[in-house]
Amino acid sequence: MESLLELQPLFWQAVIETLKIVSISLIFGGIGGLLVGLALYTTRAGGVLQQRVVNGALNVLVNTFRPIPFIIFIAAVQPLAREVVGTGIGDPAAIFAISLAATFGISRLVEQNLVSVPEGVIEAARSMGCSPLRIIFTVLIPEALGPLILGYTFAIVAVIDMSAVAGFIGGGGIGNFAIQYGYRQYDYVVTWAAVIAIIVIVQLVQFFGNWLARKALRR
Amino acid sequence: MALVNPNEAVADSQPLVSLRGVTKRFAAQRRKSTGVLAVDDVSLDVAAGDVCGVIGYSGAGKSTLVRLINALEPINEGQILVDGQDIASLSGKQLRVARRNIGMIFQQFNLFASRTVLGNVAFPLRQSGMSGANARGRAQEMLDFVGLADKASNYPEQLSGGQKQRVGIARALAPNPTLLLADEATSALDPETTSEVLGLLRRANTDLGITMVLITHEMEVIQSLATHVAVMEAGRVVEHGEVFDVFARPRHPASRKFVGTVVKGVPSPAEAAMLRERHTGKLVTVSFTDGAASQGEVFQKLGAAGVPFELVYGGINEVQGKTFGHLTLALQGSDVAVDGALSTVREVAEVTEVA
Ligand SMILES: Nc1ncnc2c1ncn2[C@@H]1O[C@H](COP(=O)(O)OP(=O)(O)OP(=O)(O)O)[C@@H](O)[C@H]1O
Ligand SMILES: [Mg+2]
Numbered sequence: 267m268e269s270l271l272e273l274q275p276l277f278w279q280a281v282i283e284t285l286k287i288v289s290i291s292l293i294f295g296g297i298g299g300l301l302v303g304l305a306l307y308t309t310r311a312g313g314v315l316q317q318r319v320v321n322g323a324l325n326v327l328v329n330t331f332r333p334i335p336f337i338i339f340i341a342a343v344q345p346l347a348r349e350v351v352g353t354g355i356g357d358p359a360a361i362f363a364i365s366l367a368a369t370f371g372i373s374r375l376v377e378q379n380l381v382s383v384p385e386g387v388i389e390a391a392r393s394m395g396c397s398p399l400r401i402i403f404t405v406l407i408p409e410a411l412g413p414l415i416l417g418y419t420f421a422i423v424a425v426i427d428m429s430a431v432a433g434f435i436g437g438g439g440i441g442n443f444a445i446q447y448g449y450r451q452y453d454y455v456v457t458w459a460a461v462i463a464i465i466v467i468v469q470l471v472q473f474f475g476n477w478l479a480r481k482a483l484r485r
Numbered sequence: 486m487a488l489v490n491p492n493e494a495v496a497d498s499q500p501l502v503s504l505r506g507v508t509k510r511f512a513a514q515r516r517k518s519t520g521v522l523a524v525d526d527v528s529l530d531v532a533a534g535d536v537c538g539v540i541g542y543s544g545a546g547k548s549t550l551v552r553l554i555n556a557l558e559p560i561n562e563g564q565i566l567v568d569g570q571d572i573a574s575l576s577g578k579q580l581r582v583a584r585r586n587i588g589m590i591f592q593q594f595n596l597f598a599s600r601t602v603l604g605n606v607a608f609p610l611r612q613s614g615m616s617g618a619n620a621r622g623r624a625q626e627m628l629d630f631v632g633l634a635d636k637a638s639n640y641p642e643q644l645s646g647g648q649k650q651r652v653g654i655a656r657a658l659a660p661n662p663t664l665l666l667a668d669e670a671t672s673a674l675d676p677e678t679t680s681e682v683l684g685l686l687r688r689a690n691t692d693l694g695i696t697m698v699l700i701t702h703e704m705e706v707i708q709s710l711a712t713h714v715a716v717m718e719a720g721r722v723v724e725h726g727e728v729f730d731v732f733a734r735p736r737h738p739a740s741r742k743f744v745g746t747v748v749k750g751v752p753s754p755a756e757a758a759m760l761r762e763r764h765t766g767k768l769v770t771v772s773f774t775d776g777a778a779s780q781g782e783v784f785q786k787l788g789a790a791g792v793p794f795e796l797v798y799g800g801i802n803e804v805q806g807k808t809f810g811h812l813t814l815a816l817q818g819s820d821v822a823v824d825g826a827l828s829t830v831r832e833v834a835e836v837t838e839v840a
Contacts, residue, residue, distance in 0.1 A: 390595035393555055394609040394660075395584035397577075404612065408599040482599075484640065 299372020419475025588657030
């Protein structure tokens, strides 16, 4: 217990670092996932931007990278991270890997939720003379907003989960804190403090996401 | 219908919608299976102000046909002119502009669940560049027209089916289109709500002068609303004409079947045999097919000739204020009296002896 009191400044720093890694990754992964998801959905057969080749290529890409366990993925993309963010270790490399993995994961969530928008509603918009872009932003996304928010909430929780692995390539955050000061020192109090911090963050995210989705669905 | 100014006769003679040899084939979904010829060499004209009903059984190609008119599906062969414009030749942007002149309503209404009733009706206006305030004003006007002004801030899920379709109509008519396409607009509604919606469409035609192509598999819809009817079977238009003519003298077997759903025709040989078992006297069928004669007139003539009669089969119907149908009568009395009476009836209606 004393050790936790002693480590308190480090603990709070780890919490802040986790929040930083998660939010930056979410900005990139969230937008990337939205774009790839929209592309997956709109280029499919019968979509408003039907493009067989593009759709096929995207599907192969997403299907190849999405199932890779994150702890392997983060190591595997290290060379790519070095190219893109200039380093293969630390927070920037972790953020890069998480953003990439989140893009693949979120793209499927987005695609699945857009599929749930009735075909007829899109046909109605087409019959009014809406352009594909207008259909995407004024029909598809608003119509799927409730489930999309729930999907993103799920994705945020998954990203928090991924961020715990950042320590593996020298990134910081709660996961790293738990391993370094809890697991390696056999200090269960410290480990559990980290666990509780993660639980609290996840609960807050889930609560907020549910509330927002309810508002969007008016239920 | 509006009076025709002789000077405009030339312009008027050009139909608003003109299909020439239109063919639509859907590619095979799997190898080996052949594609579907959904619309097969269809030529059809719809004049401005007309309500053209398209009737046919499921799979006949009705939905595909209307979806070709606003180019939701590309055609394989033929030509479609809407207001003189070759729809198939338009670029993406031109086509979107042309579509704003063609409203469309659907069996499943297809309202935007995320928008209020007012938001739904204002949507097509906003997307064609109208300012928010103007769009809301116009949308409110349209809601008044369909009698749903008090539902403006409700969401579609809070409305009944009939109300949803009225919102659909308001949304389709808000941009002031010249043409309205309706795909089974009343098929999801109960009979009472159906007649409400049909009444509204009739007002759109008479008060706003909107030309319509409406698809249905219910003859009642054609009867109460259409001026013209096209009967479709297996992708082809097998019969087309003014509603009265098709109803009174259907030529194609498919048309006869549809007409038979709203009015009983001539008894079949089996039915005739049954009638003969149950009734005495001479059986004749009086046909009203030119819209001129009324059944009252016929009954009067028989009465004047002193021939008692009994109505044993058939039915009479009215389309566009004109009577049509077939009545089979059992006539009593001497052959001379009956023949004399029938010769006077023949002056106003067609008479055939039941074989
Ligand atoms: N997108 C499509 N791809 C492949 N085949 C299609 C497609 N749309 C329609 N068809 C086929 O075209 C034919 C005509 O279909 P269509 O929907 O036009 O019929 P319909 O007369 O409207 O029938 P219903 O009364 O059931 O609505 C059918 O055989 C149908 O299977
Ligand atoms: Mg159909």
